[in-house]
Amino acid sequence: MARAKFKEPRTGGSATVVVGVSSGGMDALTRLVAQLPESFPAPMFVVQHMSADTTGDALVHAINKHGKLVCTHAQDGEKFVGGHIYLAPSDHHLMIGKGKILVTKGARENRSRPAIDPLFRSAAVAYGNRVIGVLLTGYLDDGTAGLTAIRRCGGTCVVQDPQDAAYPDMPQNALNRVKVDYCLPLAEMGALLSKLVQRKFGGRKPVPRDIAIEAKIAERVLSDVRSVDALGKQVPFNCPGCGGVLWKVEKDKSLRYRCHTGHAYTAPVLLAEQTAKVEETLWVALRMFEERRNLLLSMHTSLDGPGYRSASERAKESEVHIKRIRAILNSGDKATDDDVSEH
Structure with missing residues (x-):
């Protein structure tokens, strides 16, 4: 060998x-x-x-x-x-x-x-x-x-x-x-x-136009709005990779999406990406509300008084939002294999 x-x-x-x-x-x-x-x-x-x-x-x-x-x-x-x-x-x-x-x-x-x-x-x-x-x-x-x-x-x-x-x-x-x-x-x-691999191969079929376009996009030969426009229509979703508009690939029987810079997603993968972005945003929001609550509590002594709304009261309002966000994060709303099987 x-x-x-x-x-x-x-x-x-x-x-x-x-x-x-x-x-x-x-x-x-x-x-x-x-x-x-x-x-x-x-x-x-x-x-x-x-x-x-x-x-x-x-x-x-x-x-x-x-x-x-x-x-x-x-x-x-x-x-x-x-x-x-x-x-x-x-x-x-x-x-x-x-x-x-x-x-x-x-x-x-x-x-x-x-x-x-x-x-x-x-x-x-x-x-x-x-x-x-x-x-x-x-x-x-x-x-x-x-x-x-x-x-x-x-x-x-x-x-x-x-x-x-x-x-x-x-x-x-x-x-x-x-x-x-x-x-x-x-x-x-x-x-x-x-x-x-030992078979004899006959004549070739013509390459469908949409497949040829997607192949050129992947090669970076084509990467513009006109080329993706030929594949389908714009949909109200943003590309998780670049933030651009997505197009639904209409020739594909399954749900599939592309942006004009070349990112591509099947529906289950797009759902998983959106879920990840939502979770990331919620963690940022949780951090900001916790920092706001902590700052208000530290300012409680100096700000409380005539003409000021109680800093401790505003800190309690932030605590309400913190609990809501934590409940969402703990709900387990994450993309799983079940998301894939549903499509």
Whole structure:
């Protein structure tokens, strides 16, 4: 196996495999790549949700340790080859074009960078029916819109069986909204992919205009009001990422929103972001009311007297507001997995 790691990569094969995974990703990816043969002909591009301060080196090392294919961090402008795995760098989106990799630091989608949807969408635009999209374990629903794009461009959609996933939300949400081609346990996925990449592919379908526009927005080629206007109508919500106006993407059967600077949200993720903003605002309000009460109490002796309203009375009014805000914060009105399942 060690010698195989340094063999010249293959350029043959016409299929392109894109994989999206979130929570539980390291275990899922290492189990998947361990099933792929050394002769696997297609390039594989992987987005694993990770924080900006994570290098991703541990995941690259784990994939190389357990699999027969070479895995590296994707590099902007790099020409990709078959039989190689390319991992999205932390805090950057990974996209692909005709034979070339694009790594950008564009706006977050579904609160993530790297995000799964930009990769899936770019692959669908570039390679149409030759794309095999794979969605594995994770929270929320990043990847659902990307699988929809792959489906609409004639590609193949593969989803891990939610009962087999460590975190079933992401595959389950995809199953709820996309007519996938295969839903199966991880242990059977390697054999399936090995068969799918060997197929003969017919003619391509035209790329729908809205998918092409979103792909260009993610590449930062387009980022203006006119381009987003073509996707849908403005809605009375603000973008949590930049404060700008949001547009509802009308071609998508599920609720999804975009702003003109590039941020994108599914409805559950937007709800989670709004809830977080509300909680943040309430904590600020609580702090300000507590400081006001404390200041009034400290001023009680000097201010109380003829012509002044009692500072202690105003402090009691602040205490009423403090109790109300604390009650809201303690009510547990936070975005949970239930928010996702309701949509």
